[in-house]
Amino acid sequence: MYVDLGSALDATPGVSRDSLERLDDQVATAHDRIEAGRNDHDHGYAALNLPARVDLDAIRSAVAPFADAEAVLTVGIGGSGLGAATLANALAGPDDPDAYVLDNVDPEHVARLLDSLPLARTAVNVVSKSGTTVETLSNFLVVREAMADAGVDWTDRTLVTTGESGNLRQLADAHDLPLLSVPDGVPGRFSVLSSVGLAVAAIQGHDLDAICAGAADTADGLSGSLFETPAYAYGAATYALAARGATTNVMMPYAERLETFAEWFAQLWAESLGKDGLGQTPARALGATDQHSQLQLYRAGPREKVVTLLRPTHRPDRPIPETDLDGLSYLGGSTLGDLIDAEFGATEASLAASGVPAIRVEIDGVDERSLGALLYGMEAACVLYGELAGVSTFTQPAVEWGKRAARGLLGGGDVPAAEAVEDRASLRIDP
Amino acid sequence: MYVDLGSALDATPGVSRDSLERLDDQVATAHDRIEAGRNDHDHGYAALNLPARVDLDAIRSAVAPFADAEAVLTVGIGGSGLGAATLANALAGPDDPDAYVLDNVDPEHVARLLDSLPLARTAVNVVSKSGTTVETLSNFLVVREAMADAGVDWTDRTLVTTGESGNLRQLADAHDLPLLSVPDGVPGRFSVLSSVGLAVAAIQGHDLDAICAGAADTADGLSGSLFETPAYAYGAATYALAARGATTNVMMPYAERLETFAEWFAQLWAESLGKDGLGQTPARALGATDQHSQLQLYRAGPREKVVTLLRPTHRPDRPIPETDLDGLSYLGGSTLGDLIDAEFGATEASLAASGVPAIRVEIDGVDERSLGALLYGMEAACVLYGELAGVSTFTQPAVEWGKRAARGLLGGGDVPAAEAVEDRASLRIDP
Structure with a gap:
């Protein structure tokens, strides 16, 4: 550069x-x-150590079951999807497996994408560090159902990328799914050079060592x-x-x-x-x-x-x-x-x-x-x-309020923030 | 709305x-x-009269030869491409002909897109009001050559959308190509509700009357x-x-x-x-x-x-x-x-x-x-x-300088602006 x-x-x-x-x-x-910060592997700074520390063999091994994939679908939002998409769109040639990212909960878009995919030859990489990201988990449930409806065993087609504990790890353990760990100390937007960003590149056959x-x-x-x-x-x-x-x-x-x-x-x-x-x-x-x-x-x-x-x-x-x-x-x-x-x-x-x-x-x-x-x-x-x-580079406090409000609106607990949505001011102009 | x-x-x-x-x-x-301004059909304001004045039958008639199209490729940049793309991406269903827009001169992208298209079943809509837009004409020349290389008669597959005179109109006249006129008084970015934006929607079978x-x-x-x-x-x-x-x-x-x-x-x-x-x-x-x-x-x-x-x-x-x-x-x-x-x-x-x-x-x-x-x-x-x-809504004076400079850099005349490109200040940091 x-x-x-x-x-x-x-x-x-x-x-x-x-x-x-x-x-x-x-x-x-x-x-x-x-x-x-790098020497101490402090939160965030640890991302700058990834080139020397990322375990490329673990990634190659986790994606090995998907060597037959014609398409790879990342289910993840924000930093859990953008790194993979960036590498795929930059590096993929016409003969590589097509890469898609499901990073929105637009029902029509989800339905159309699933209808267009060769599900029996699609590798699904579900990515959420916490295992509770509502958009990602909702989409994953829909993808899993679509595979079942198509007679495809989703446990044969799913790779899980998540943190050390939580929902998705339990799911991976229960079904013996290939599993990659989201590295500690690395915020999602700094995770492109970890398993989060590199798994799709590996499935597409790009040179991880060169990256x-x-x-x-x-x-x-x-x-x-x-x-x-x-x-x-x-x-x-x-x-x-x-x-x-x-x-x-x-x-x-x-x-x-x-x-x-x-x-x-x-x-x-x-x-x-x-x-x-x-x-x-x-x-x-x-x-x-x-x-x-x-x-x-x-x-x-x-x-x-x-x-x-x-x-x-x-x-x-x-x-x-x-x-x-x-x-x-x-x-x-x-x-x-x-x-x-x-x-x-x-x-x-x-x-x-x-x-x-x-x-x-x-x-x-x-x-x-x-x-x-x-x-x-x-x-x-x-x-x-x-x-x-002098800002707090590695946090994102202002997105949490909205996440709680959305959860509250869907009935996920008693969240005062959700009421604020209903109390909003209005000055509506109709045609 | x-x-x-x-x-x-x-x-x-x-x-x-x-x-x-x-x-x-x-x-x-x-x-x-x-x-x-609307009453006088003044430049720009005339765009706000399009819903009552656009000739939908002329559009339907110009696209009639492409009823067999599996894909439609708009070759146009800025306002000559974005309106068509907006309608196509909003309205197209999975069974409609695929719509593509060639609105950049990235050689690799152009090559890959042309390699992926069923050229014998592709309708090409080349759109330039002046007929001299360098990106559009260059791309059109490349598309035409690709069709010739594939044994496809480009004159069977091309629709021209242009102004009352110029290069592209001469080309359409010489080869008896289907032709649509860019309306007078309508800047490109206000042309979505004219032939410029609606031709692709017509090929895709959308309801122009409802739009x-x-x-x-x-x-x-x-x-x-x-x-x-x-x-x-x-x-x-x-x-x-x-x-x-x-x-x-x-x-x-x-x-x-x-x-x-x-x-x-x-x-x-x-x-x-x-x-x-x-x-x-x-x-x-x-x-x-x-x-x-x-x-x-x-x-x-x-x-x-x-x-x-x-x-x-x-x-x-x-x-x-x-x-x-x-x-x-x-x-x-x-x-x-x-x-x-x-x-x-x-x-x-x-x-x-x-x-x-x-x-x-x-x-x-x-x-x-x-x-x-x-x-x-x-x-x-x-x-x-x-x-x-109080600004001049319908003009775009600041883009002209750059257009002249690009032309000068390519040898299209003695353009002082081009020299400024070479004279630029530099403070380069190498790795």
Whole structure:
């Protein structure tokens, strides 16, 4: 992962080179704290030790029964689904088993997906650390019933990924199901480089060693200076820009295969840093497509954003055929890759010309090693940002209230929060 | 489309009932201006006349040659693709022809998509008003070549949607291709209710009359008061909240089939209103999924946002099977629909409890008539917002610079903007 801050220096909001140099002392202090947390395997910091500690053989062994799978269905929500989806959508080729994630409780969507799957050849990976996540367990019950209805023995097709105790572990023990443990001390949004994110990649046949090697390279390169560490350069610059008014961070990959990465990043950034009135709202975009949708706003709208332009420097290419269509002869001899690179460069220059801050992030390609480096790099960037901002990076207190309220509404106990739903103010306008 | 502003009244930022009443005089003035623009068929305002003016028979006739299509591929970017994709993803059932949109120039994605399509049974709809959109024309050239390579006569499989003159019209005339006209005075992002958005829906067999009837109902219901007009209630409230600091508008539908609608909305909102330093940055989310990704930030992050919670009040449902799993017995007798509704209510209450403004938008169901009402309603909301803000709603000047630069980089003329790309500042951090 390479980071270029050039387009953030002289922008509005912007962070000057001098400011970055002053900030670098705080980066050194934060780095020491991160290293201490890693050494002690403290909650959250432990995620940054995964590349050296994850047991890849256990993962390969747990998925071995599913070598015949034509499809793999992850039943999990938030951090229990997004890491697997990110790797699958980035790495899967046309001949790999199709990967799906059931991460919503939309009844029609669930029904349609189950109708479309070859259930007898589908591996189901149910993922919930606590074993009580209501969306995941509800969906799993529906999937299990659909398998029974189709005459498929669900115990032959199910892998369980969960914590050391609880519902799902009991279920796995009772039916002797393949089982993977969610590692201790690793919040879901930081779990992509553990069994949670890697099981699907293993079923699809991707090179887990290369993913972890890319991440380990990045881990080994963490130093006490943002000028030597791309991940810290990204974390420190976004922190400094946020403090100067960039409350939105647009993540805009120029590769369709990285579209889900932007969703993964959005969870990492929002849930880790959105605290105490601080943080950045992630806006997911896709280059070059969203130049025709969002660029007008980025250039001329509110000055509350930084745009992260992400691209692979190498990718398979395709020539644009010669044409005699009027006004298009200049495309002759060009490729679609030339075109998307020209669009990337033009957008970067366009933002710079209007003084909108942008950060360029590049990876070598959309491959295992580069993905490992990118995912780990963004996790390290996020942890650094959290240290600089002084927030509680590894917790998510504000989602708990809503979870209790939903449970109360469904009759799961006497929950005062549920009553608040009924007491809400209303100003309804009907057609 | 029903709108409830209750959760925006007593929030931070918030807009009180008194403020809305004061604003209503401006709404009346803006409504007069909108009506005058519609009467004169002025640029942009003409889009609000489409429900009464679109020629559905011409659309049905142009797509008649593709009755055998198993797939329909729209080649178009921005407003030339998003409307068709929104309708297809909302309305298509499992037995309808699959709809795809080629709206990016990622070479690998283009190649994989073409490899996966049954080209001899694919209808290609190439959409560009000017006939010179570089991404669209490049992709079309690649598609045409792929068809030739597969022994398919592309002139049998291609529908052209374009303006009154230019490249694509010449091509259609030369090869006697089915042809649809992009209506005058309608910017791409407002074209979903024209041939641009409706051709794919016609090929998929959806009820175009019902789409237009839903839109026409909304058009007929526009009045000079936000308290009588849901679309204006939405436009006025988001405008007032933006003026009070809500520079981000989260669009969060609770239905998988409306996920693309959120993208369509993001273009409409960003490109129309992102001007003069004003506007709102759209953030796309999906309920209930993103409660496990973004809700922490919405509750506890920067107070620069309003959350739009959108749901259908009716949808097909699916029971959650009974279970003896520990702690889940409270789900017994519930459905996935109950669960997603409980999550919706809990999120709304959770935001209200922490004083984050939210607007509830409801439609009867994800069907043709409701979609027509929703799409038209959001267009009218956007136009009203633009009037209140005094911006040039129907132009997109800030995207032109980048287009010229990209063209220059590819050798299409001597463009000073292209040189700026090379001259950019750099502060690169390598691993």
